[in-house]
Amino acid sequence: MTVAPGPPHRLTRRQRQRTTRIVQYGVFAAVVLLVVFTANWRDLQQGFFRPDVAASMFPGVIFPALVNTLLFTLGAFVFGLIVGTVLALMRLSSVRVYRWVATGYVELFRGLPVLVVLFAVGYGIPIAFPDRAIPGGVYGKMALGLGLTAAAYMAETIRAGIQAVPRGQLEAARTLGMSYTRAMVSIVIPQAFRIIIPPLTNEIILLTKDSSLAYVLGVTATNVEITKFASDVLNTRVNATPLVVAALAYLVITLPLSQLVRRLELRAARAR
């Protein structure tokens, strides 16, 4: 909303711009001051920012909680990336059956809630294959459960990336005598991944937060992750400070990640 005082032609264009800007800053400052001075800071601090409660969460919130969140996320991302790449190649295949299978998989797993998939992995597979255990315990189950779903999303992203690589790249590689597989691995897929770095970052950040679903698998003290750790403290201390600490712990993961990706993108841009 612009509030330009006076008749429209009394001020020059620059004066009008400056006036508008001043009014916008004024409104913003007023809102901030209103919140700052009317909020009940003492009660809010008692409920959400108690230093003693926050202090009691260390070092547990870092180790094992944050470390486990990272492990769950990384496991799911790597597994999802591999399955997603295979699915993407199947969707682009000239073999109709491969295309059908991949399309069916993507449609199914994009539609299922992650919670349901995790439940199926955690309790369905042990019943179906009683003599075999999923390697890695909770870590393996999380990688599988989250990864199966992430693969469906990533497959579409990776397929778009592969299709964005000019056809001539594959042709040039094939005329040098490379097999289709070799050309994809050495030439096309590396360039596809450079194109899809931003959406893949999104995916890994979403996975970081989905890792909080680990509680359905019945985690123990050693493999607890951030959210479960915080909600346990929340229940014992009857105070919301753990949620704030947990939120900060997630930012500790995602902010450096964004920074890292920005660097990767810059590096890729130099080669372009």
Added chain:
Amino acid sequence: MTDAVVVEGLVKSFGATEVLRGIDLSVAAGEVVCVIGPSGSGKSTLLRCINLLETPSAGRICTLGVEITDPDCELDALRRRIGMVFQQFNLFGHLTVRRNLTVAQRRVLHRGRAEADRVATDALARVGLADKVDAYPAHLSGGQQQRVAIARALAMGPELMLFDEPTSALDPELVGEVLTVMRELAEGGMTMLVVTHEMAFARQVADRVVFMDGGVIVESGPPDEVLVAPREERTRAFLHRVLDPTGLTEAELEGG
């Protein structure tokens, strides 16, 4: 000595469109053949059938003594012996010039790093770009990129080189450097099949010129015949359009 390329009764359709309507062509070892013709005449498609980038609808093609149209032929093994240069260069953008030249040597020919590097350096020197070995393709001019593309093909030690309008995407002042490299290659005895619009190059370098129009070979022979004294009216009309794009005669220019 067997011919490097033998094409018999080649037909290629894209859907209902018949792009090649029965091509017979042979290229002897060591021969330089330039294919000219209006756009849409099927000359690029012909070239792309010779290393099976396009699958022929009918006909038979023997390349370097191997029947490439045989579904059981060892296609990748044969393609190693055929170099190809594209209109759009198609250098691998994520790799340095050196890696562009070594990736196939390493992965396909299984050469060691040192040998691959040495071959790459030699090939780059042949195209006059030894100093660009660590550059990325995006940092090179079009002419330099195309010369790197030629060097990339040469690093595989090809017995036959296919050129698909190698200078059509270049700024006019960069065409010369690429044609010079191609001429030197021809003088070195390389068997070459060149689809081009560069009539002067065809005139000077080709042993034989093939004129295509409407998916058939209209006329073929030594450059002095096809380019200077064509027998066919269609060839004459095409050459007139190419060599004299404004359609003005000298008299009209002076008069106007």
